[in-house]
Each structure stands twice: as C-alpha cells, then as structure tokens.
Amino acid sequence: MLENWQTFEDELVKIRHQIHQNPELSNQEFETTKLIKNQLDKWHIKIVDTVLKTGVIAEIGDGSNGATIALRADIDALPIIEKTGLAYSSKNIGVMHACGHDFHLTSLLGAARLLKANEGQLNGLVRLIFQPAEENYRGALKVIKAGHLKDVKVIIGDHNHPQLLPGEIGLITGGIMAAVDQFMVKIIGVGTHAANPHLGKDVIVAMSQMINQLQAIVARNVSPADAVVISVTRIEAGNTWNVLPDTAVFEGTIRSFSNQNRQYVKDRFSTIVKQTAEIYDVSTSIRWIEGPGVTNNDIELTNVIVANSKKFAKVFKAAPSNGGEDFADYQAILPGVFAFIGSNGKPNASGWHHSDFTVRDEGLKTAVLYYVENSYRLLEYFDEK
Known part of the structure; x- marks a missing residue:
C-alpha cells in the first residue's frame, strides 16, 4: 500500500469529480479515454494496443509468472439532465453519470495505482479493462471481439449500490443481476x-x-x-x-x-x-x-472472494437486482464474479438512473480494495491449482 492513504484518496476524489463533471455517452467516451490514459501513463502502467475506439486496456505484472486475471470497470454515462445540485455537477447538459460509472472507473484507476506500486508481489498478470458502452449493452461484446479475454482465467467487476453503506459489499453465488x-x-x-x-x-x-x-x-x-x-x-x-x-x-x-x-x-x-x-x-x-443474459457469479470463485473480502469490508449476501449488466457477456465465456459496493446508504437515497443520483466518495476505498486484495487472492488461488 501507499504510505499516505489519505493523500491518495484525496487524489482519487478529485479524479472522480473531474470525470463526473465531464460525462460522455456510450461510444463517445473520447475525453474520458484520454483522462484514463493520462493517469496510467503518469503511473507508468502499460497500456495495451486495441482496436477499440473508446475505452482502455492496460496490464500490470507478468503473465509468465502465473495466471492472467481481469478487472473491469465501465466508463460511459446516461442521457439524463443532472439535478443533484453538486458543486461538480455535469458540464455536459443532458448527460450525467447517473449510474455511478465515474465511481467505478475511478476505483479501478486507484487499484491500478496500488497494484503497480506493489507489482513485485503479483504472481501473474492483472489486465485492466476500462470498458465503454455498458449502458447500451454492447461494450463487453466489443472487448471480447477485440481479443482481450483470450488468456484470462477469471474476470471480476462491481457496481456501486446506493442502498449499501460505504464499507459494505454485497455478493451472492449464481444470478446477481437479471x-x-x-x-x-x-x-x-x-x-x-x-x-x-x-x-x-x-x-x-x-x-x-x-x-x-x-x-x-x-x-x-x-x-x-x-x-x-x-x-x-x-x-x-x-x-x-x-x-x-x-x-x-x-x-x-x-x-x-x-x-x-x-x-x-x-x-x-x-x-x-x-x-x-x-x-x-x-x-x-x-x-x-x-440484451445480456443473467449476471451469473461462479460459485467457487465467489466463495473465495467472499472470504477474502471480509478482511477489509462488511460482506452481506446480496439481494439480486432486476437491473441488467453486460458483464454477463464476459461470464458467458469464462468464470466471473460481480459484486455490489456500498456507495450511499442514506435513507431515501435515489437509485440508479435518477437525475439526483449521488454516490459518497468515502465508498471509493472499499471499491479500490475489492479490486486490489482480490487480485492478490485470485492469483494466489490459481498458483495453488
């Protein structure tokens, strides 16, 4: 871990607010893509060549030393007029991060920074997938078609959950989204x-x-x-x-x-x-x-992640959501685990796709640790196989 977590967390909050102010619709995430690449370059993280027009693929570690696993976050926004009243509200009128993808991609950036800082501890390769076009359910298929999952053993992802408090994680084996x-x-x-x-x-x-x-x-x-x-x-x-x-x-x-x-x-x-x-x-x-099929969590690997996540978060049995996720397209071709990360938890907090939807920045720490700690654990798991 970094020596000063608070300074690092403050940096992530600034990044998220910048992303929130500049949302882009599916397949139009050009400036968001530039921002991600700039941050990864700043931290000397390898960016992988891709035919994807938007989105970023990056890598940390060495695949010759062990398995390859993938971490995924979505990056697009919705055609909604923001009504949160936040100081960092959308500058792009009619477009809003009303589903919290700014939270997702920021947490994956944070995980990338920590994994890079401790790259020598990785028994394998971690592939970072900053995926475009989740909201129109086409982005995952584009990533698959581009060949970025051919050698991946498992993929993990998450979605913020406004009904869970920061510091909480919801997980379940089998279907978690419809x-x-x-x-x-x-x-x-x-x-x-x-x-x-x-x-x-x-x-x-x-x-x-x-x-x-x-x-x-x-x-x-x-x-x-x-x-x-x-x-x-x-x-x-x-x-x-x-x-x-x-x-x-x-x-x-x-x-x-x-x-x-x-x-x-x-x-x-x-x-x-x-x-x-x-x-x-x-x-x-x-x-x-x-659209996508059921977001169907692998039983054995979900149980591994549940046990490991209890070390840094309060883990609950998730109630399945009728919302859909194209993360299911990844799970159709390889094992995957998808979690809900607490992002608000206040009474009457608005749900996804509402014009006054908000997330609490203090939830970022758990989201980052979900990626980081489970990357180490999964690489260890496959090394034991």
Missing part, C-alpha cells in the same frame, strides 16, 4: 373519425387490452418463487382528440433470471399479442432486442 430483453410492438388498424368508431379498427383499444393481458404472464404463469418483470415503459398513438389513429406502438422490457423463464415469457408475450390482435381485427409486429 437477463434483459427489450420489446417494441407495433399495431396497425384502420383510422377513422372518433364519432364513427365502427368504421375503423381501433388500435388504442387493442393496445390497452394487450398491455393488461401481458401483466397476467408474471401473475399467473410464472412461479412466485421466480423473479420476472414485464414493464411497458412507452406508448404512442394518435395526434389529436377526435381521430382514432391507424397505428399504435408500445415498448418496454422483460427481466428474468433463468433461460427457461426468459424463453417462456417471450413465447407467452408473443401469443398474447397475436391473439389479442386477432380479436380486434388488427395486425401486429414485435421487434425483440436481446
């Missing part, structure tokens, strides 16, 4: 004057019935013991008060924790939409946009 599916349903009927509805085919009535019926999928077709969510988040139909429109659209998301439920719910969804359309004599089309 699979994500997005749907868009278009309904086509026949428009007519509102005074003569019998001359048309009413898409608004059809859409209303579809939305009502879809809620019964979870209520009556899925076990109460299973976590499944269907949310319709946008509807659009018509443009004036006295005309029945000829088209309507609604869209939303499905969240689930098993492949069986994921497919079953989508099948039932399609059946309800199509049969309701037949009843009301309208036609429909469904567009599915498949």
Whole structure:
C-alpha cells in the first residue's frame, strides 16, 4: 500500500469529480479515454494496443509468472439532465453519470495505482479493462471481439449500490443481476373519425387490452418463487382528440433470471399479442432486442472472494437486482464474479438512473480494495491449482 492513504484518496476524489463533471455517452467516451490514459501513463502502467475506439486496456505484472486475471470497470454515462445540485455537477447538459460509472472507473484507476506500486508481489498478470458502452449493452461484446479475454482465467467487476453503506459489499453465488430483453410492438388498424368508431379498427383499444393481458404472464404463469418483470415503459398513438389513429406502438422490457423463464415469457408475450390482435381485427409486429443474459457469479470463485473480502469490508449476501449488466457477456465465456459496493446508504437515497443520483466518495476505498486484495487472492488461488 501507499504510505499516505489519505493523500491518495484525496487524489482519487478529485479524479472522480473531474470525470463526473465531464460525462460522455456510450461510444463517445473520447475525453474520458484520454483522462484514463493520462493517469496510467503518469503511473507508468502499460497500456495495451486495441482496436477499440473508446475505452482502455492496460496490464500490470507478468503473465509468465502465473495466471492472467481481469478487472473491469465501465466508463460511459446516461442521457439524463443532472439535478443533484453538486458543486461538480455535469458540464455536459443532458448527460450525467447517473449510474455511478465515474465511481467505478475511478476505483479501478486507484487499484491500478496500488497494484503497480506493489507489482513485485503479483504472481501473474492483472489486465485492466476500462470498458465503454455498458449502458447500451454492447461494450463487453466489443472487448471480447477485440481479443482481450483470450488468456484470462477469471474476470471480476462491481457496481456501486446506493442502498449499501460505504464499507459494505454485497455478493451472492449464481444470478446477481437479471437477463434483459427489450420489446417494441407495433399495431396497425384502420383510422377513422372518433364519432364513427365502427368504421375503423381501433388500435388504442387493442393496445390497452394487450398491455393488461401481458401483466397476467408474471401473475399467473410464472412461479412466485421466480423473479420476472414485464414493464411497458412507452406508448404512442394518435395526434389529436377526435381521430382514432391507424397505428399504435408500445415498448418496454422483460427481466428474468433463468433461460427457461426468459424463453417462456417471450413465447407467452408473443401469443398474447397475436391473439389479442386477432380479436380486434388488427395486425401486429414485435421487434425483440436481446440484451445480456443473467449476471451469473461462479460459485467457487465467489466463495473465495467472499472470504477474502471480509478482511477489509462488511460482506452481506446480496439481494439480486432486476437491473441488467453486460458483464454477463464476459461470464458467458469464462468464470466471473460481480459484486455490489456500498456507495450511499442514506435513507431515501435515489437509485440508479435518477437525475439526483449521488454516490459518497468515502465508498471509493472499499471499491479500490475489492479490486486490489482480490487480485492478490485470485492469483494466489490459481498458483495453488
């Protein structure tokens, strides 16, 4: 560790505030990428060549001495107008770090600094992945396609959790975050004057019935013991008060924790939409946009990290979140462990993607130690194999 932790922590806080003030959307993280590279260069950390247009890959240690493990943090922001009132609020109006990715990447930078300072203690190689485009669920796939995980034994990551206090970590084996599916349903009927509805085919009535019926999928077709969510988040139909429109659209998301439920719910969804359309004599089309699968923590390695993390944090059994994470794409090809790091814990703290979402800087220390201490432990674990 560094001789003066407080000075180092103060430096990290300044870095996070700078990042928070300058958020960038998915695939547009050009200045964020420059900032990361500048910090790594300052600390003499090797930056790896990559075809990625944004994001950074770096390495510490020597792969010839042991296993290669990966640490991942996401770096993009959201199209949200910030309303926190912070002195370091976003300068990029309409873009905000409303999910705490500034917290994530700062903690990985801090871990990089500490790992570099103690590089001789590493029995292997630590690859740092500052990943772009998590919010549109495409960044992890880009990192995989670029070949940065070919020789990696395990990848670990985390997400800040506003309901946990700084100094707390939430972990669980198996599914910790949900699979994500997005749907868009278009309904086509026949428009007519509102005074003569019998001359048309009413898409608004059809859409209303579809939305009502879809809620019964979870209520009556899925076990109460299973976590499944269907949310319709946008509807659009018509443009004036006295005309029945000829088209309507609604869209939303499905969240689930098993492949069986994921497919079953989508099948039932399609059946309800199509049969309701037949009843009301309208036609429909469904567009599915498949997001990442379940963020599924490896059992053995999660237990290793739980035991090790208790040395520097309060570790709790995490309650799975219906939120989605493209960290799941890494776990689809190699073992991975994903944790929740306490970042607020105050009563009524706003959750992810809120315009007044905030994190507490004192949570950074635990986030940094999660990466650092578990890097040593995992390299030791593979060295024992």
